[in-house]
Amino acid sequence: MATFERASPALKEILLRIYNAEKPIEVDHHLYEFGSVEYYIKSSASEPFTYLSISTPLLSQGVFLSYGLSPYTLQMVRDISIDALDIVEPPTDGYQLTLRLDFSKLPHDKESLKIITEVSSVQAVILSSQLKEMLQNVNSWDISQGMYKPIKLIYHPREPFYVIRQPQKIVAVFPMRFKDHSDVIIATSFFQELMDVGSSGKWAKVPHCNWSPIPPPELIGEPFEDLSTNGGFVSFDISSHHVEGKRLDKTVWSLLNFYAYVKHHVKCTRGFIQRRMRRRMDSLVQVLEKSMIEENGEIKKIKGNAGWKKMKKWMRLTSKSKMIKRRYHDFRKKMKRIRFRIKIHGFARFRRRWLTMPNFSSSMGYTQLKNNN
Amino acid sequence: MANPLKLYLTCVRNTLEAAMCLQNFPCQEVERHNKPEVELKTSPELLLNPVLICRNEAEKCLIETSINSLRISLKVKQADELENILAKKFLRFLSMRAEAFQVLRRKPVQGYDISFLITNYHCEEMQKQKLIDFIVQFMEDIDKEISELKMSVSTRGRLVATEFLKQFL
Numbered sequence: 384m385a386t387f388e389r390a391s392p393a394l395k396e397i398l399l400r401i402y403n404a405e406k407p408i409e410v411d412h413h414l415y416e417f418g419s420v421e422y423y424i425k426s427s428a429s430e431p432f433t434y435l436s437i438s439t440p441l442l443s444q445g446v447f448l449s450y451g452l453s454p455y456t457l458q459m460v461r462d463i464s465i466d467a468l469d470i471v472e473p474p475t476d477g478y479q480l481t482l483r484l485d486f487s488k489l490p491h492d493k494e495s496l497k498i499i500t501e502v503s504s505v506q507a508v509i510l511s512s513q514l515k516e517m518l519q520n521v522n523s524w525d526i527s528q529g530m531y532k533p534i535k536l537i538y539h540p541r542e543p544f545y546v547i548r549q550p551q552k553i554v555a556v557f558p559m560r561f562k563d564h565s566d567v568i569i570a571t572s573f574f575q576e577l578m579d580v581g582s583s584g585k586w587a588k589v590p591h592c593n594w595s596p597i598p599p600p601e602l603i604g605e606p607f608e609d610l611s612t613n614g615g616f617v618s619f620d621i622s623s624h625h626v627e628g629k630r631l632d633k634t635v636w637s638l639l640n641f642y643a644y645v646k647h648h649v650k651c652t653r654g655f656i657q658r659r660m661r662r663r664m665d666s667l668v669q670v671l672e673k674s675m676i677e678e679n680g681e682i683k684k685i686k687g688n689a690g691w692k693k694m695k696k697w698m699r700l701t702s703k704s705k706m707i708k709r710r711y712h713d714f715r716k717k718m719k720r721i722r723f724r725i726k727i728h729g730f731a732r733f734r735r736r737w738l739t740m741p742n743f744s745s746s747m748g749y750t751q752l753k754n755n756n
Numbered sequence: 757m758a759n760p761l762k763l764y765l766t767c768v769r770n771t772l773e774a775a776m777c778l779q780n781f782p783c784q785e786v787e788r789h790n791k792p793e794v795e796l797k798t799s800p801e802l803l804l805n806p807v808l809i810c811r812n813e814a815e816k817c818l819i820e821t822s823i824n825s826l827r828i829s830l831k832v833k834q835a836d837e838l839e840n841i842l843a844k845k846f847l848r849f850l851s852m853r854a855e856a857f858q859v860l861r862r863k864p865v866q867g868y869d870i871s872f873l874i875t876n877y878h879c880e881e882m883q884k885q886k887l888i889d890f891i892v893q894f895m896e897d898i899d900k901e902i903s904e905l906k907m908s909v910s911t912r913g914r915l916v917a918t919e920f921l922k923q924f925l
Contacts, residue, residue, distance in 0.1 A: 564841070565841045565845065568837045568838050568840075568841050569838075569841075569909065569913075571837075572838055572909060572910060572913050573913040573916065573917065575913075576910065576913040576914045576916075576917045577913075577917040577920070577921070579914070579917075580914060580917045580918055580921060581917075581921060586921055588924070588925060589921040589924040589925065590924055592921075625924055630924070633923055633924065634924060636923075637920070637923045637924065644920060648912075648913070648916045651912075652909055652912060652913075655908070655909075655912065656842070656845060656905060656909070657849075659901075659905060659908070660845070660846050660849045660850075663846075663897070663901050664849070664850060664853060664856070666897075667850075667857070667894060667897060668856050668857065670889075670890050670893055670894075671857060671858070671859075671882075671890050673886060674882040674883050674886030674887050674889070674890055675881065675882055675883075
């Protein structure tokens, strides 16, 4: 499972390797990451520049799919580093954006690491700027029936979420859907914990979180297929405090990855349950082994599934030993015949008469009486 | 052990001690066959009256005895949805590995969560008292394990929620 950090660790590692190399090195890497994100890094020894191309699913609004990046987004990307970074037009075939990096223009201190980390998080920058732009450009704001109209955003297909702008805050609503019933229960337990933790005094500064099994009133009027869920609706109240300065990027990134976060947690919990069940089963089997009757001073131990397998093996062995005995018997007969192949005429009769052991016991069982007459 | 649970388990233990008097008895209908009569139920004269021990509406134990076999079916406590799925998963996990337990039935009796089938052969191979101890301890451990699993899942959820909300600070 990919990390939830903004900066891609693999991309960061490659860029650092290129930056720290004493001589320019040849690099030609394709990176594929969770969420259909693709990076292409190309650097040659003959050229001082490194080219980074990126392809990522874009944030769509409603049914209108995004094609290409808006000037606002491109400007946000340029702002990562005005000196060392430039956008190449047109982008590499198959990618939405190509950047040209000049590592020689990076400062030789900790600032360079910061800039490289920002470049590694270019995907997060693109998505965040898209969301910011959408929120800024909403026709302020379509008010129908006294309520602000919700904006439907699609990042992952089949996982839309809603953003509703209100006077004092922005509400992000996530309809949750799961394939398995047990996933629904585990996720519901998580959402309840999220609500409990968020409502405690220690976490007053975080966005207020709410979960409900039914759609919130803000989504009245939305299509039925978008509102039919089995995991309920999770909503976050984002106030101005959460979008000030650098917090804006963190908040936007956390919201965009909420679905992936929940699904990762559910998957890990299922794995944890499975591991615990195995351990408990082993301890229960050990209790049963103690009830076995002792044979010849040793307790018969049947460990788990090996008991049945041992019995099968034993049965195979016994039939095998009979076969071996038969084969040995046949072999002995054959050897005897070979050894006694030298024939002497009359020897067989001689052997039968003089070389056999006499039978001392009478088969009739009585002695003949002498005739005295 | 809490008092109501202790009484329940003591009752089950005493019933098992009385019921576990099994002997070899070949099948009356098919010659040279030896079948657990409690499963077939074809000859009523070989079956004893089943005993149902209820701790409450949700927890009960059914003990069915015959001349050569004994069947114990358990219904485990499930207070909420989470305990429901945890109990279901765990008992299904054990049932699928029934050969490791020898006395466990692969499929529980209808209306119950897990079933054991003990035959006269098991009584010959294993000590009767220890077999009863195993059944009683199993009942205790199942309850404990499901409670611990539920608590662990909740604790994990809380930790993950805390980590998620930290990102907003």
